[in-house]
Amino acid sequence: MERPLWVRWAKVWAVGGGIIGSGLLLFKYTTPTDEELINALSPELREQYEKQKVLRREEQRQLMDLVKQTSQSNDPIWKTGPFNAPWEGKQNTEAVFNSIQQNEAETRQKEDLQRVMADLDTLRQKSELRTQVIVNEKKKNWWKVW
Structure with a gap:
């Protein structure tokens, strides 16, 4: 005997809801959080990320500033702001890339400078210690045994 139509639809909705619900639960409990991903990185990659x-x-x-500037204009979006159309070339992306590269180079240079300054300080301290040792040895009288 054939079941009523509403029973078949109830089965469809139950199975569909079960599939979707199980997918959501799997996604929620198997996807790592951002912190877990960062902690799973190697120390070098984590340092680079930071x-x-x-x-x-x-x-x-900078992008949000451009969006605000563009939104204040009544012109179409392709006419406002420093963005270029895709067919005009990559002048804007190159400028952004160059500024990012310059910022990276400046931070790298500052880090190198700090490292070199720290190395110089340690060398200066070692040199002063060695100089004191030499001066103290020279102050000893040659005729004293003890």
């Missing part, structure tokens, strides 16, 4: 986080924030801030 260094580039500032650059990504700055790039996002």
Whole structure:
């Protein structure tokens, strides 16, 4: 005997809901959080991520400034702002890339300078210690045995 139509539709909705619900649960409990992903990275990659986080924030801030500037204009979006059309070439992307590269180079240079300054300080301290040792040895009288 054939079942009523509403029973068949109830089965369809139950099975569909079960599939979707199980998919959502699997997604929720198997996808790692951002912190877990960052902690799973190797120390070198984690350090690189932390260094580039500032650059990504700055790039996002510049983009939001451009969006605000563009939204204040009544012209179409392809006529406002410093964005170029895709068929006009990559002048704007090259400028952004160059500014990001310059920022990276400046931060790298500052880090290298700090490292060199720290190395110089340690060398200066070692040199002063060695000089004191030599001066103290020269102050000893040659005729004293003890």
